[in-house]
Amino acid sequence: MIVAFSVAPSGTxxxxxxxxxxxxxxxxxxxxxxxxxxxxxxxxxIEGEWDEVMAVV
Structure with missing residues (x-):
């Protein structure tokens, strides 16, 4: 699985x-x-198995 995400912090x-x-x-x-x-x-x-990727995200 490949997951793409972006970070959009506010109030840094x-x-x-x-x-x-x-x-x-x-x-x-x-x-x-x-x-x-x-x-x-x-x-x-990030590329990996579902559980691996979700643990990072």
Whole structure:
């Protein structure tokens, strides 16, 4: 199964309104999973069995 998701945080608390920290944290979780993944400008895709992918998401 392939799941694509995007992060749209609000209220980041940063004066510049940047969502960089929230997005970087989400990508770190995906990378730590060890599952095949791809990150683009709009989505992160994760590939694996249902239970594996849902545990990451």
């Amino acid at each position: 608390g940063r004066a510049d309104g940047s969502v960089h920290d929230a997005v970087a944290a989400a990508v770190a979780v995906v990378r730590a999973s060890g599952l095949p993944h791809r990150t683009s400008s709009m989505f992160t895709e």
